[in-house]
Amino acid sequence: MKWRYPFVFITLVIFFILVMARLFYWQIVKAEELSLIAQSQYSGVIKVHPKRGEIKTSDGFPIAANKVSYLLYINPTEVKDKAKTINTLSALLNLSTASISSQLVPDRLWVPIKSGMIASQKEEIEKIKLPGVGFEERFSRFYPEASIAAHLVGFVGKNESGEDKGYFGLEGFYDRLLKGKEGYRIELHDALGRPILIKRNNNTKGSDGGSLLLSIDRSIQFLVEQKLIDGIEKYGALGGMVGIMAPNTGDIIAMSSMPSFAPGKYWEFDESLYKNPFITNTYEPGSTLKPIVMASSLDAGLITPQTKCPICGGPVAVSDYNLHTWNDKYYKDTNMVEIIQHSDNTGMVYVALKLGVDRMISYLTKFGIGESTDIDLQGETVPSLKQRRAWYDVDLATTGFGQGISVTPIELLAAFSTLANGGKLMQPRVVSAFENANGEVLKIPTKVKGTPISEKTAKVMTEMLVNAVEKGEAQWARLKGYRIAGKTGTASIPVKGHYDPNNTITSFIGFAPAEKPKFVMLIILDRPTSSIYAAETAAPMFFDIAKDILTYYGIPPGE
């Protein structure tokens, strides 16, 4: 009987060791794995999508905002009547039954079916109470003013990972600031799936996107777009652009290009329309460059407004080329004021030759020609000036009247604004302030890029441009009672080594009121068919828009 005691003892010890071994296995060896399984049962990680920041015009109206939309998804494991679910959703969502049924694979727990649904569509489906069908609330981009300022705003599309990403314009340039930071939230549930308060606010840092406050005036932008559409139609042009800038700050007040696209339906438009032509297209500015060259020569002290042109009696020969005026009319001993007034090419050849290559390059560079304007928009093109060694006499002469040199409209607008701003070149900008998710506003200071000419030269040039408006080719269209400084530009289009004789790019650039300029505006019409001259197309359009802007600003006629 003595063996019973040790037998029971050893059995118990072995049993105890087995229990210990098993406990060791579960609690030490498998601890991490079990912990993860447990966590997945009582807690869930929820991705917190940040709300994309808004883009607001100067009156605080969001031209790019967010709207609530819903993503319909199906959990195939919870679907009870597969045929009914497929047929009902197919009828309500206007999707083929095959496209839905192919997604309902039993081993998947979450299948997205349709995104971008509005609240009423969601409610309609919810009423039917289909098991396994759910909705995920999302914010999608919404443009209340539809296609207004489309090139400026850009659009929000999807990147390679299917996430929202801003492309072109402000959406592209400020994408990181607008999109915010994604966060995560851990929620604990009890066995019945009810939320537990303890530790439920275990959030990782995320933040909504910041908003942009633009210098764009919504009313002027709207007005400009309407007038541009009307102008293109009236003058039979292929397209057109308008840019308006406040000369003393560099604030872009309006910018529009046609043809355009709708940012909310960008996929319905050709990709070539996404780029903003006002900052990406290059063209020969023609006569609109004359005031820049003239101001440079005046500033260098090489001429005065009364200086007479000794070579303006007929066509000018420069390096085997005969340079003519646009209408083959010649004014002997004309002065500098009249050269601008008549848009005299031979006079500008004289001015350019007097300036010389080195000074021409130096002044153009100071005016920002051939350099980036640093405007806060995506995709600015920078056509560079020719190297010093590539400048021949004929290049210098043609640059005098704006041919043989390429600029972007924004470059010309910024350079011309210098004349309206006492000789100071401002950095153009579209965003005047940032607003973070908490509503704190950070104003962006304006930036002076340089002072290419003196204040005195700017004033003299302004008077010459006022004279050009009042006595030049476009005088018939001018606004009575207002002193407006401006210049027409009819640029030829280079095609295969020569200029297209039938098509032109007509433009008008000017500012008003001349004494205290409130805005500088550049209008460009691409290949107008009613007339090839700016005085008959872009100029009347300029004065038509200027009249409405002056009324909008409450500026009465001064004369």
Place this chain on the structure above:
Amino acid sequence: MKKPSLIVTILIGIVISLSIIKAIVYNRLSTTGIFVGKVEEEINFYKTQNAILSEKLLTFSSLTNIAKRAEKEGFISEENSLMVLKTSKPLAVRP
């Protein structure tokens, strides 16, 4: 000898009372979680409604919409119009 037993008694008392408090608090919190969850659901509902209303407000107050409605109501830009009189009668006939 009395002091150590008193301290032990107090410590045990504290442990027991803290355990009871913890149980009560946890018990209350676990039910509050459901309530807070419902409140959060309600907040989210109103946030969504607010966003939907904002969207409508922005659509209605957009210049594009105002211009369309104004045009519908007859506020259109002045256009040169030509009036053709189809009859030789004077506009106002003598009574």
